[in-house]
Structure formats: C-alpha cells, structure tokens
Amino acid sequence: MGEDAMLLNGQDPAAIARAAQALADGALVALPTETVYGLGARADSDAAVAQIFAAKGRPADHPLIVHVLDVADAERFAQDLPPVARRLMQAFWPGPLTVIVPRAAGMAAAAAGGQGSIGLRCPAHPVARALLAEARKLGVLGVAAPSANRFGRVSPTSAQHVLSEFEPGLLVLDGGDCEVGIESSIVDCSRGHPVLLRPGVLTEAEIAAVAGEPLAPRDAAAPRASGTLAAHYAPSAVVRLLAPAELQAALSKETPHALAVYSRTVAVPQGLLQRVMPRHARAAAQELFAVLRALDAQGAREIWIETPPADAAWDGVRDRLSRAAAAFSDSAS
Incomplete structure (x- = not known):
C-alpha cells in the first residue's frame, strides 16, 4: 500500500489524535491490542459498526467485542455487571479476557449482533489504551473491534498483516507485533454461572479460581460470540x-x-x-x-x-x- 497507505505511528500523539477523531467521526481505524490487531468503530453508532461487517464480509448477526478503557466505561454498555464479571474484570483487566454481560437497552445493538448480551474487554496494549483515552474525550465510550482481517481468515498480529487485508484509505495505527498473538478468552457471565465460550492464553483454571466456581462448558443456550464458529482462522493453504x-x-x-x-x-x-x-x-x-x-x-x-x-x-x-x-x-x- 505504499507511502499513502495511512499507516500511522502509534507512538506519535498526533497520530493517536488523528485516529481518535476518525473514530469520533464514524470512520474505521485499525488498532493494535496485545492479542491481535482490531478493526475498530465507535460502538455506540450502529452506522459506524455496519462498516466493520461490510469491510470484513462478516455476517451482521455475528457479534463484536467492545473495547473499553475501564470498568466505568464498561458499565455504560451493560444493563448490569454480575458479581462474577466484576471479579474477573478486577483480576484480568487490562488484559486478554472478554466478559459477556447483559446489554444496556438502546446501546450498541449492532455491535452485539442484535443480542441482549454484549462482550466487553479492556485491552492492555499502550497504543490501544491511548486511543481509547483520546477517543473518550471526543465522546466515544467504547470501540467495537473484531480482528482486522477478512472474515474467517487468519487474524493479523502486525500492522503489515492489516495492510495486506484491506484497500488503501484505512487508518492503521502501528503498535508493533502483538505480544499475546491469539484472541482473548471469552467468558459468558450473563446467565448466572460463568461459561467459557472461547479459550485464550488464560487457562480455564486461572479464570475459575478468580470466578470462585468451575466454568461450565458451552451449551446450546450460550450467546453467539466472536471466533466461535467451527471453521475459522484459516490461511489460504x-x-x-x-x-x-x-x-x-x-x-x-x-x-x-x-x-x-x-x-x-x-x-x-x-x-x-x-x-x-x-x-x-x-x-x-x-x-x-x-x-x-x-x-x-x-x-x-x-x-x-x-x-x-x-x-x-x-x-x-x-x-x-x-x-x-x-x-x-x-x-x-
């Protein structure tokens, strides 16, 4: 994608400010997290979020994870935060854990894939955190961000991976190679007992120890969640x-x-x-x-x-x- 590829240095405050303004204006921004790079849009705008589904070729009923700066911002998207969710947030945020909780009425319906629950995560990557903080000053309460790749393909762990996926014009914040490398663990906390929907680098035992009870296996009533389709993460080979x-x-x-x-x-x-x-x-x-x-x-x-x-x-x-x-x-x- 060359010099005009819209690749921004994530260490540059001016680049963070430019990306934050783009989010506030309803545009897409690719951002680094400690897990993988995400394709982000302001979560409180269904029109902005619709661009994510279109760019990725992702079904609109396949929910996205909303990235927030802290628990206070998470509360804006949640109808309530069950005690087990709060325990997990306190122990593992910022970090590679997503909790699914009941969604606040009228908030982020498109990001949630139309479900009554929503996945929330607080990323640890300093560039992601700087972007979320700057965007919050502009009224952006959270950023919906699935992996920045075409739907079903291999997730990107560098800015160059993102550039290879999309046409010129997308703003891409370069934060270096991702430290974790696979997506977050997802724990459903919306139905009373915690359920592990997607494993990550945090082990089930580590999560259960903080939850205070064993994690139940995924069942037919579980909400839809990112990265849980049977076929996913596939290279061309x-x-x-x-x-x-x-x-x-x-x-x-x-x-x-x-x-x-x-x-x-x-x-x-x-x-x-x-x-x-x-x-x-x-x-x-x-x-x-x-x-x-x-x-x-x-x-x-x-x-x-x-x-x-x-x-x-x-x-x-x-x-x-x-x-x-x-x-x-x-x-x-």
Missing part, C-alpha cells in the same frame, strides 16, 4: 492437524507438492518448507498467526501441523488450529 505419530507416518510417504510442516517434536525431511513450533504454549500462541501467514506467502498449498499437547496451557492454540483445519473440512464436504 489447506491445514491438516495431525498427532505426532500420524505426522511422522505421513511424512514417511510421498508428500504433496508445496507442503509446509509446523511441528514441535517430529523430524521433517530435508527439502520441505518447515517451521519449528515453540515448546512453550505462550510462545507458540504469540507466533501462530504470523507463521500461518508466512507459510501462505511462501507458497505452501498444504500445511501439516503437529497437534499441540493436551494440557490446559495449550487450549487456546489447539482451539485456533482445530478451527483452521475445520475450514478445509467444511469446504471439502
């Missing part, structure tokens, strides 16, 4: 998720053209495009989407990925990879 023994066996046979392998423990034959998955879950999460994008860019037509370990620290990574693999299964069925 076909993704196959294989247990270590299955991957080793598959690599011992004739392999397809333009194959890439992303593995932790399995030895990969010379000549194949390979990336080594980190041994630690948080490091793997931080690089996951960047690796999938890089392998796409290097011409991989298939990406074979070693299934991560079964322990809880890997739940978020395993969730994203399972959905990326399901995108191919759905298209092939």
Whole structure:
C-alpha cells in the first residue's frame, strides 16, 4: 500500500489524535491490542459498526467485542455487571479476557449482533489504551473491534498483516507485533454461572479460581460470540492437524507438492518448507498467526501441523488450529 497507505505511528500523539477523531467521526481505524490487531468503530453508532461487517464480509448477526478503557466505561454498555464479571474484570483487566454481560437497552445493538448480551474487554496494549483515552474525550465510550482481517481468515498480529487485508484509505495505527498473538478468552457471565465460550492464553483454571466456581462448558443456550464458529482462522493453504505419530507416518510417504510442516517434536525431511513450533504454549500462541501467514506467502498449498499437547496451557492454540483445519473440512464436504 505504499507511502499513502495511512499507516500511522502509534507512538506519535498526533497520530493517536488523528485516529481518535476518525473514530469520533464514524470512520474505521485499525488498532493494535496485545492479542491481535482490531478493526475498530465507535460502538455506540450502529452506522459506524455496519462498516466493520461490510469491510470484513462478516455476517451482521455475528457479534463484536467492545473495547473499553475501564470498568466505568464498561458499565455504560451493560444493563448490569454480575458479581462474577466484576471479579474477573478486577483480576484480568487490562488484559486478554472478554466478559459477556447483559446489554444496556438502546446501546450498541449492532455491535452485539442484535443480542441482549454484549462482550466487553479492556485491552492492555499502550497504543490501544491511548486511543481509547483520546477517543473518550471526543465522546466515544467504547470501540467495537473484531480482528482486522477478512472474515474467517487468519487474524493479523502486525500492522503489515492489516495492510495486506484491506484497500488503501484505512487508518492503521502501528503498535508493533502483538505480544499475546491469539484472541482473548471469552467468558459468558450473563446467565448466572460463568461459561467459557472461547479459550485464550488464560487457562480455564486461572479464570475459575478468580470466578470462585468451575466454568461450565458451552451449551446450546450460550450467546453467539466472536471466533466461535467451527471453521475459522484459516490461511489460504489447506491445514491438516495431525498427532505426532500420524505426522511422522505421513511424512514417511510421498508428500504433496508445496507442503509446509509446523511441528514441535517430529523430524521433517530435508527439502520441505518447515517451521519449528515453540515448546512453550505462550510462545507458540504469540507466533501462530504470523507463521500461518508466512507459510501462505511462501507458497505452501498444504500445511501439516503437529497437534499441540493436551494440557490446559495449550487450549487456546489447539482451539485456533482445530478451527483452521475445520475450514478445509467444511469446504471439502
């Protein structure tokens, strides 16, 4: 997208002010968070939020997460904040946790996908926080911001990833590479007992310890939530998720053209495009989407990925990879 790509330095107060004014005027702004880059619009304007759905090609009934500066701003979007939600906010905000709570009447209906509940998050990234603070001075109470990519594709963890997704003219605040790398954990607090709707880097045990009770599994009555469709986070290449023994066996046979392998423990034959998955879950999460994008860019037509370990620290990574693999299964069925 060149010099006129509207890429702004997130460390520059003038850039923050320009982006905040754009939000106040109802325009879209891409912003960094500690999880992934978001495509933001003022959450209190259904017209502004409609631009997000149009730009992403996202169904309008698939709700967005509203990013707020603090609990006081969260209260403006909530009919009430259940005690369990307040405990989670106090422990994990700012940070990679979204809570779903009953939505205040007349607030952010489009961002909520028309539901009576709304997802709220307080990001930790300093550029996101500076933007939210500046926008609040202009009357913007919160920013609806799903990942800044075409719907169903790999989430962006750098400003350059965002630039590759959209046409020139979008304001993009550059805050460097995202520290967490996968989207926030989502906990539904709108129905009495907390329910984990999407895993992230926070483990279920960590969240349950603060909630004061076990997290219930997702059920049929759960509200719709971002990033919970069966097929999601997919690169252009076909993704196959294989247990270590299955991957080793598959690599011992004739392999397809333009194959890439992303593995932790399995030895990969010379000549194949390979990336080594980190041994630690948080490091793997931080690089996951960047690796999938890089392998796409290097011409991989298939990406074979070693299934991560079964322990809880890997739940978020395993969730994203399972959905990326399901995108191919759905298209092939």
